[in-house]
Amino acid sequence: MPKQVEGILCSNQWGSYCVPLSSRHRPAAQAILAGDVWEPETIEFMTGNCSGRDIVHAGAYFGDFLPGLSAACGTSRIWAFEPNAENHSCAAWTIRLNSLTNVVLSNAALGHRKTGATLRVKDKNGLPLGGASHMVNDPGSSEELARCEPTEVVTIDDQIGAERSVGIIQLDIEGYETEALFGARRTIARCRPVLILETEPRLEALEWLTCLRYQKMTALNGNTVWIANH
Numbered sequence: 001m002p003k004q005v006e007g008i009l010c011s012n013q014w015g016s017y018c019v020p021l022s023s024r025h026r027p028a029a030q031a032i033l034a035g036d037v038w039e040p041e042t043i044e045f046m047t048g049n050c051s052g053r054d055i056v057h058a059g060a061y062f063g064d065f066l067p068g069l070s071a072a073c074g075t076s077r078i079w080a081f082e083p084n085a086e087n088h089s090c091a092a093w094t095i096r097l098n099s100l101t102n103v104v105l106s107n108a109a110l111g112h113r114k115t116g117a118t119l120r121v122k123d124k125n126g127l128p129l130g131g132a133s134h135m136v137n138d139p140g141s142s143e144e145l146a147r148c149e150p151t152e153v154v155t156i157d158d159q160i161g162a163e164r165s166v167g168i169i170q171l172d173i174e175g176y177e178t179e180a181l182f183g184a185r186r187t188i189a190r191c192r193p194v195l196i197l198e199t200e201p202r203l204e205a206l207e208w209l210t211c212l213r214y215q216k217m218t219a220l221n222g223n224t225v226w227i228a229n230h
Contacts, residue, residue, distance in 0.1 A: 012032060015097070060082040060087070083109035133174070
């Protein structure tokens with residue numbers, strides 16, 4: 001049973017959701033609460049290109065992508081990651097509401113190595129950041145620390161076994177995409193999945209992806225799609 005959380009139940013064409021009550025001011029939450037789909041082009045692309053292979057999806061927020069992706073994956077798995085504790089609880093409820101059996105949800109951030117970290121979850125006015133929660137290296141003052149919460153950082157390589165075939169890695173993790181890619185070196189080299197990235201990787205990651213024959217192909221809802229030429 002997921003943890004108790006203050007949420008709003010709603011639905012759209014893909015399924016039902018538990019939206020964090022505290023996030024009702026956020027754009028993605030407002031779209032779902034209105035019965036719309038957030039980033040419909042991205043979801044459509046992912047459901048049409050998973051090709052019976054696993055999907056890595058981060059950050060999961062309250063699970064707004066999960067019902068659509070789950071239906072498309074069939075017997076394959078969705079490896080979903082969400083470091084914000086409240087968002088994670090709501091995503092767990094979204095999974096339960098839709099009886100999704102092929103989603104593996106982790107309350108963790110993605111990085112290049114396993115460690116602990118600090119996640120900023122509120123803005124300067126104390127409003128929850130929702131899906132815009134992000135990692136901070138040094139919280140600084142006690143006032144700033146009060147806007148943060150601890151989280152765990154894991155790697156894709158460690159979380160996903162070498163026996164799994166990954167078709168898509170989608171990262172919407174507020175500028176931490178390069179670290180997550182470096183934590184997926186083995187998985188990317190082995191599976192050569194489609195990469196969908198909110199933030200363009202830094203130079204060192206771009207050079208590595210170029211060596212693997214990756215090319216930037218198109219844009220979807222502000223994300224870029226990278227495909228490896230085999």
